[in-house]
Amino acid sequence: xxxxxxxEESWWHHPESAYDPSLPKEFxxxxxxxxxxxxxxxxxxxxxxxxxxxxxxxxxxxxxxxxGYHTCEICNKxxxxxxxxxxxxxxxxxxxxxxxxxxKDHKYLPPDExxxxxxxxxx
Ligand SMILES: [Zn+2]
Numbered sequence: 677x678x679x680x681x682x683x684e685e686s687w688w689h690h691p692e693s694a695y696d697p698s699l700p701k702e703f704x705x706x707x708x709x710x711x712x713x714x715x716x717x718x719x720x721x722x723x724x725x726x727x728x729x730x731x732x733x734x735x736x737x738x739x740x741x742x743x744g745y746h747t748c749e750i751c752n753k754x755x756x757x758x759x760x761x762x763x764x765x766x767x768x769x770x771x772x773x774x775x776x777x778x779x780k781d782h783k784y785l786p787p788d789e790x791x792x793x794x795x796x797x798x799x
Contacts, residue, residue: 677746677772678712681787687770689759694738699761705770708762708790711778713749719785726779728794733773736760748774750782764793 679685687705691697721729739758748754756774763769769790778784 677710679707679710681708681717682789683707685770687768689738689740690742693741694761695736703768705768708769708771708786709775709778709784710772711750711782711784715750715778715782715784717785717787718783720783721779721785721791725791725794728797729779730776732762732771732794732797733760733776736762737773746772746774748777748782750778754781762790762793762797764796767793769793 683706685705685707686702688702689699691699691701737758737760741757743757745755745757748756754774754777756772756777758773760771760773760775761768762771771790775784775786779786
């Protein structure tokens with residue numbers, strides 16, 4: 677799946693497979709990191725941001741098992757599945773769990789708006 681960064685989409689998931697079953701099932705999402713087969717925003721994030729991103733992937737995971745595994749379309753060598761959700765103010769950022777791979781191995785640089793929201797999450 678490919679979406680532009682900060683693109684808005686109607687989104688849904690199975691609350692029972694989310695880290696918090698009381699999350700809404702449907703909501704308006706802001707898409708981050710749905711790269712498809714190329715990285716349009718390249719750069720290096722700080723170690724602190726990478727740590728925040730890894731924490732996010734661990735604590736805010738939603739297993740979209742029905743969608744199955746997705747192979748990275750950039751290198752075709754990495755499989756992952758599921759997504760993570762960062763709720764900040766009134767925004768719901770929906771991010772593929774594979775974002776860690778994109779950042780580490782393909783130098784994907786997420787938008788500032790997302791990185792600053794990431795800085796403000798509670799551990
Ligand atoms: Zn890859």
